Amino acid sequence: MNIADRIDAFARLTGMTVRWLALGMLLLQFTIVVSRYAFGVNSIALQELVLYLHASFFMLGAAYTLSIDGHVRVDIFYASLSERRRHLVDIFGHLFFLIPSMSAILFWSWPSVRNAWAIREGAISVGGLPASFLLKTLIPAFCILILVQSASCLLRLVLSLKENG
Numbered sequence: 001m002n003i004a005d006r007i008d009a010f011a012r013l014t015g016m017t018v019r020w021l022a023l024g025m026l027l028l029q030f031t032i033v034v035s036r037y038a039f040g041v042n043s044i045a046l047q048e049l050v051l052y053l054h055a056s057f058f059m060l061g062a063a064y065t066l067s068i069d070g071h072v073r074v075d076i077f078y079a080s081l082s083e084r085r086r087h088l089v090d091i092f093g094h095l096f097f098l099i100p101s102m103s104a105i106l107f108w109s110w111p112s113v114r115n116a117w118a119i120r121e122g123a124i125s126v127g128g129l130p131a132s133f134l135l136k137t138l139i140p141a142f143c144i145l146i147l148v149q150s151a152s153c154l155l156r157l158v159l160s161l162k163e164n165g
Contacts, residue, residue: 001159007152008067014145015064021057025050044127051124052135059138063145066153084164087157094150094157102150106143113140 029050035041065071078086115121116133123130 001155004152004155004159007148011063011067011145011149011152015061015067018057018061018064021053025053025057028053044125045123045129048124048128052129052131055135055138059142060145062142063149066146066149084161087161091154091157091161094154098150099147102143102146106140106147109136109139109143113137 028046032043032046032050035043078089081089113133113136116136119133120130121132121136124132124135
């Protein structure tokens with residue numbers, strides 16, 4: 001349980017940190033709209049920065065959402081199950097859906113991320129931020145954070161099943 005607590009604490013720290021990106025994204029988007037429509041000034045780089053903040057917010061905050069069980073779940077049958085059966089469904093989901101899909105995304109995205117870093121891949125658009133390699137790095141970071149948080153969830157679920165028989 002100590003390991004799961006430490007993983008959850010890291011997810012909480014990450015979530016509490018990246019939540020500020022939402023405020024930054026809001027203020028930046030407001031600035032872009034005002035500068036464009038009030039002053040006729042446009043910046044592709046600032047528009048891409050909103051994209052970077054948005055991607056960072058969701059990709060780095062997903063593990064926190066998993067830690068607080070905040071992901072969307074289709075619970076047509078799930079809600080009516082006993083706690084034990086819900087735990088079994090969750091364990092199945094982690095082992096046969098979440099972990100394999102995150103592992104596959106990590107495996108298949110790594111060459112692209114590695115190549116992007118090797119050439120310091122530039123802007124997505126002309127006049128944009130010259131750091132596309134940083135944006136691509138969010139993909140393996142997302143996968144690793146989710147995999148680690150999934151391990152914490154699995155530990156808690158298995159321990160709960162053992163305690164409640």
